[in-house]
Amino acid sequence: xxxxxxxxxxxxxxxxxxxxxxxxxxxxxxxxxxxxxxxxxxxxxxxxxxxxxxxxxxxxxxxxxxxxxxxxxxxxxx
Amino acid sequence: xxxxxxxxxxxxxxxxxxxxxxxxxxxxxxxxxxxxxxxxxxxxxxxxxxxxxxxxxxxxxxxxxxxxxxxxxxxxxxxxxxxxxxxxxxxxxxxxxxxxxxxxxxxxxxxxxxxxxxxxxxxxxxxxxxxxxxxxxxxxxxxxxxxxxxxxxxxxxxxxxxxxxxxxxxxxxxxxxxxxxxxxxxxxxxxxxxxxxxxxxxxxxxxxxxxxxxxxxxxxxxxxxxxxxxxxxxxxxxxxxxxxxxxxxxxxxxxxxxxxxxxxxxxxxxxxxxxxxxxxxxxxxxxxxxxxxxxxxxxxxxxxxxxxxxxxxxxxxxxxxxxxxxxxxxxxxxxxxxxxxxxxxxxxxxxxxxxxxxxxxxxxxxxxxxxxxxxxxxxxxxxxxxxxxxxxxxxxxxxxxxxxxxxxxxxxxxxxxxxxxxxxxxxxxxxxxxxxxxxxxxxxxxxxxxxxxxxxxxxxxxxxxxxxxxxxxxxxxxxxxxxxxxxxxxxxxxxxxxxxxxxxxxxxxxxxxxxxxxxxxxxxxxxxxxxxxxxxxxxxxxxxxxxxxxxxxxxxxxxxxxxxxxxxxxxxxxxxxxxxxxxxxxxxxxxxxxxxxxxxxxxxxxxxxxxxxxxxxxxxxxxxxxxxxxxxxxxxxxxxxxxxxxxxxxxxxxxxxxxxxxxxxxxxxxxxxxxxxxxxxxxxxxxxxxxxxxxxxxx
Numbered sequence: 205x206x207x208x209x210x211x212x213x214x215x216x217x218x219x220x221x222x223x224x225x226x227x228x229x230x231x232x233x234x235x236x237x238x239x240x241x242x243x244x245x246x247x248x249x250x251x252x253x254x255x256x257x258x259x260x261x262x263x264x265x266x267x268x269x270x271x272x273x274x275x276x277x278x279x280x281x282x
Numbered sequence: 283x284x285x286x287x288x289x290x291x292x293x294x295x296x297x298x299x300x301x302x303x304x305x306x307x308x309x310x311x312x313x314x315x316x317x318x319x320x321x322x323x324x325x326x327x328x329x330x331x332x333x334x335x336x337x338x339x340x341x342x343x344x345x346x347x348x349x350x351x352x353x354x355x356x357x358x359x360x361x362x363x364x365x366x367x368x369x370x371x372x373x374x375x376x377x378x379x380x381x382x383x384x385x386x387x388x389x390x391x392x393x394x395x396x397x398x399x400x401x402x403x404x405x406x407x408x409x410x411x412x413x414x415x416x417x418x419x420x421x422x423x424x425x426x427x428x429x430x431x432x433x434x435x436x437x438x439x440x441x442x443x444x445x446x447x448x449x450x451x452x453x454x455x456x457x458x459x460x461x462x463x464x465x466x467x468x469x470x471x472x473x474x475x476x477x478x479x480x481x482x483x484x485x486x487x488x489x490x491x492x493x494x495x496x497x498x499x500x501x502x503x504x505x506x507x508x509x510x511x512x513x514x515x516x517x518x519x520x521x522x523x524x525x526x527x528x529x530x531x532x533x534x535x536x537x538x539x540x541x542x543x544x545x546x547x548x549x550x551x552x553x554x555x556x557x558x559x560x561x562x563x564x565x566x567x568x569x570x571x572x573x574x575x576x577x578x579x580x581x582x583x584x585x586x587x588x589x590x591x592x593x594x595x596x597x598x599x600x601x602x603x604x605x606x607x608x609x610x611x612x613x614x615x616x617x618x619x620x621x622x623x624x625x626x627x628x629x630x631x632x633x634x635x636x637x638x639x640x641x642x643x644x645x646x647x648x649x650x651x652x653x654x655x656x657x658x659x660x661x662x663x664x665x666x667x668x669x670x671x672x673x674x675x676x677x678x679x680x681x682x683x684x685x686x687x688x689x690x691x692x693x694x695x696x697x698x699x700x701x702x703x704x705x706x707x708x709x710x711x712x713x714x715x716x717x718x719x720x721x722x723x724x725x726x727x728x729x730x731x732x733x734x735x736x737x738x739x740x741x742x743x744x745x746x747x748x749x750x751x752x753x754x755x756x757x758x759x760x761x762x763x764x765x766x767x768x769x770x771x772x773x774x775x776x777x778x779x780x781x782x783x784x785x786x787x788x789x790x791x792x793x794x795x796x797x798x799x800x801x802x803x804x805x806x807x808x809x810x811x812x813x814x815x816x817x818x819x820x821x822x823x824x825x826x827x828x829x830x831x832x833x834x835x836x837x838x839x840x841x842x843x844x845x846x847x848x849x850x851x852x853x854x855x856x857x858x859x860x861x862x863x864x865x866x867x868x869x870x871x872x873x874x875x876x877x878x879x880x881x882x883x884x885x886x887x888x889x890x891x892x893x894x895x896x897x898x899x900x901x902x903x904x905x906x907x908x909x910x911x912x913x914x915x916x917x918x919x920x921x922x923x924x925x926x927x928x929x930x931x932x933x934x935x936x937x938x939x940x941x942x943x944x945x946x947x948x949x950x951x952x953x954x955x956x957x958x959x960x961x962x963x964x965x966x967x968x969x970x971x972x973x974x975x976x977x978x979x980x981x
Contacts, residue, residue: 224518226518229350229765230346230517230521230524231346231350231767233521233525234346235345235384236383236528238528247554249558249560249653249655250560254652254665256554256652256770260383261381261383261384262381262383262384262769264769265648265652265655266765266766266767267766
């Protein structure tokens with residue numbers, strides 16, 4: 205199974221690989237959630253929802269259900 | 283008339299667009315509404331060299347021209363309608379230097395409409411802390427525009443911006459993206475069908491669901507044929523478009539912007555580690571709320587006492603200075619006490635607006651949204667419902683408008699329906715005066731009982747909102763897509779000027795809005811209380827004199843008996859007695875009944891009404907509070923405002939829907955009479971029942 209953003213742990217980083225699901229709001233893409241961009245999980249609320257992300261320098265929060273639609277590839281810790 | 287340049291100020295939220303607007307126009311601005319909708323329209327005048335003036339419109343903040351809310355629609359509607367009198371000669375796009383990449387997306391879209399577009403890069407003062415450096419000349423070249431690098435905080439670069447606006451004709455209108463490149467086949471056909479039209483404009487007309495000017499109607503109907511692609515296909519094209527735009531932006535920023543991360547100090551991450559923490563985040567939120575309530579209570583008590591006695595003496599002075607007569611008594615007994623009833627609450631209302639403005643300006647409000655989303659969702663609300671629920675403590679009207687950024691219709695509708703339960707500033711006057719009468723002074727853990735009671739009332743309001751949301755969520759059968767995206771902006775020290783302007787503007791409109799109603803109502807009430815039909819009113823003096831002939835009353839006592847007899851038999855007394863049976867079980871007399879009925883225009887009328895009713899027929903210099911404390915229960919004797927009747931009244935005001943303006947706004951925002959009428963009936967019935975139970979248990 206492919207990794208999704210919902211699996212990211214706090215402080216982990218990943219590269220977005222695919223956002224083609226039609227259920228992903230356009231607004232999210234416009235805020236920088238695009239393939240190839242680096243994403244970091246900054247903070248999570250209780251129950252891992254919502255998730256506070258830093259995507260490509262943009263800081264935003266999304267719900268877990270949306271995060272599940274965004275495919276990623278984790279970046280190994282430096 | 284000299285030439286005016288129409289300027290549209292556009293930008294993402296949190297870019298300091300309003301600061302730029304304030305810097306350009308100073309206090310030379312006016313806030314209104316777009317016709318037919320409740321979106322705030324802010325315009326101002328900026329003086330440029332050689333007597334030229336710029337007419338500046340501050341458009342609602344938006345992330346893109348792909349609108350997802352009423353506020354955002356306003357932006358496209360203006361930019362696509364060349365016939366609009368406000369159509370900009372030049373668009374000024376405001377960006378934040380730290381989020382330049384994302385902010386530029388909107389810039390590229392506006393430029394593609396072939397409107398001359400200037401770029402403002404704001405918050406230049408933060409570049410050093412973030413290790414950012416920009417090659418402005420290179421960027422101007424790549425983006426085909428003129429750039430003003432400014433700092434509204436340090437007041438730098440504003441003159442440069444004015445200069446660029448003045449020379450707006452020199453700004454290029456070359457688009458950023460070749461729209462055909464998004465999908466050659468699709469856009470090729472579109473171009474063939476409408477050879478004279480701008481492709482990107484057509485594309486927006488196809489994808490956006492907004493009102494366009496009447497003149498373009500015919501074209502638009504023809505364009506509808508191109509909607510045949512499925513929603514999913516159109517969306518894929520929009521995704522491709524977004525990717526293309528970012529390619530363009532990256533290409534410009536690659537060399538135009540360098541960020542030395544080793545120089546960057548990220549305060550946001552450090553603060554967010556605590557402020558959005560699973561435990562500390564909530565803890566701090568509660569502390570902040572507690573502090574705010576204590577402050578509102580403590581800080582405003584001194585100016586309030588002062589205003590109260592000022593109005594009492596003003597009333598007395600008017601009576602002594604002006605010749606006796608109907609006009610003097612209207613002024614002294616009707617208008618002055620009525621207005622005093624609202625002016626007295628200016629300190630509190632101003633403090634409330636101040637705290638809300640600071641919470642929003644600082645960026646903290648977004649953290650609260652983040653913390654609360656999961657919890658609120660259980661009740662059928664969104665984390666974003668927290669903003670209306672908190673700003674509803676100022677006034678439900680802007681709060682209901684603030685629900686527009688909630689993406690799901692169901693979550694938004696529920697928020698609209700429950701927001702009037704939150705304790706708005708108009709309830710505050712009622713609460714404060716009754717608390718002062720029935721809750722003892724004294725402190726526990728440094729918090730006064732009175733402040734705690736007030737806090738409790740706020741919690742009751744909030745709690746009721748939440749519980750009713752839960753019930754509505756179960757009852758309402760609405761299917762709507764939910765998604766949730768919120769920006770977590772950088773923390774900022776709120777700009778004094780912005781906060782001051784917000785507080786002054788809001789307090790002013792609150793006081794004047796309420797002032798007009800109160801003025802009208804107090805004149806009517808005074809008239810109704812000063813005149814009456816029939817024997818009992820007109821011959822009050824003789825009736826009382828005969829009745830008390832055997833008892834030796836002093837002249838003063840006799841005068842008082844006559845005055846109160848007159849009031850009882852005046853028009854208002856008769857009306858009041860007529861409704862008394864319905865409110866007696868709640869512990870109120872007919873005077874309170876009148877105050878409640880007039881409160882349906884607006885709650886804050888309550889105190890003014892009582893002040894007017896009580897001052898007709900009393901001639902001592904008295905503050906409103908003392909008059910109320912002196913009221914005697916006509917049946918049981920003893921003070922009218924007891925713990926039981928006071929609590930009952932507090933609860934009635936906590937739940938009842940007594941605000942016509944809110945009902946009007948709900949009608950507009952939900953586009954149906956069904957919801958406001960339901961609100962009115964259910965909330966008021968609920969209030970009556972709870973007040974009844976409370977009084978019967980406590981008495």
